[in-house]
Amino acid sequence: MKRLVVLALRAVLVTGLVGSLFVQTVMVALFGADLDDFGPELLARRVPILSIIVLGIMTVQVTMICVWRLLTMVGRDTVFSHGAFRYVDVVIGAMAAAAVLAFAMAVTLAPGESVAPGIVLLICGASVLIGGVGLLVFVLRMLLAQAVARDAEASHLRAELDEVI
Numbered sequence: 001m002k003r004l005v006v007l008a009l010r011a012v013l014v015t016g017l018v019g020s021l022f023v024q025t026v027m028v029a030l031f032g033a034d035l036d037d038f039g040p041e042l043l044a045r046r047v048p049i050l051s052i053i054v055l056g057i058m059t060v061q062v063t064m065i066c067v068w069r070l071l072t073m074v075g076r077d078t079v080f081s082h083g084a085f086r087y088v089d090v091v092i093g094a095m096a097a098a099a100v101l102a103f104a105m106a107v108t109l110a111p112g113e114s115v116a117p118g119i120v121l122l123i124c125g126a127s128v129l130i131g132g133v134g135l136l137v138f139v140l141r142m143l144l145a146q147a148v149a150r151d152a153e154a155s156h157l158r159a160e161l162d163e164v165i
Contacts, residue, residue, distance in 0.1 A: 009071060013068050017064055018067075020060055020064075028050055049108055052105045056098055061095075063091050069087050085144070095131070099128075106127065109123065124165040
């Protein structure tokens with residue numbers, strides 16, 4: 001069962017990475033060309049808008065790569081080790097960066113009449129939610145730290161028991 005779940009998640013990650021690369025290369029370029037239709041206000045902010053979108057997609061890609069590495073550790077039964085913290089910390093950083101980028105998008109779109117204030121508020125709400133997911137991953141990191149400590153303690157007790165026997 002564990003192997004099937006890992007394979008399914010890897011298929012999702014590969015699909016997500018391929019799709020995000022397509023969006024990053026093709027769709028963002030097409031969106032940049034379509035900004036001409038939205039008027040001169042957004043056209044003047046084309047570079048910041050497109051940069052934020054590309055960087056936001058990169059945060060998703062970094063997260064997917066880290067989840068892939070963690071899945072590899074799950075397959076090898078080494079996820080409860082200090083090596084997992086590096087990938088979890090990168091995911092937390094990527095989530096924080098994504099939250100800041102979403103807020104930056106809202107700030108970039110706010111001036112002028114070309115974007116409705118409700119859309120800007122929705123993007124701000126999405127920024128808060130992304131930050132919340134980052135905090136949730138941080139809490140899960142603390143649980144991982146406890147599990148690693150318990151595993152180390154159990155290994156130590158097992159070694160002591162082996163000496164006694």
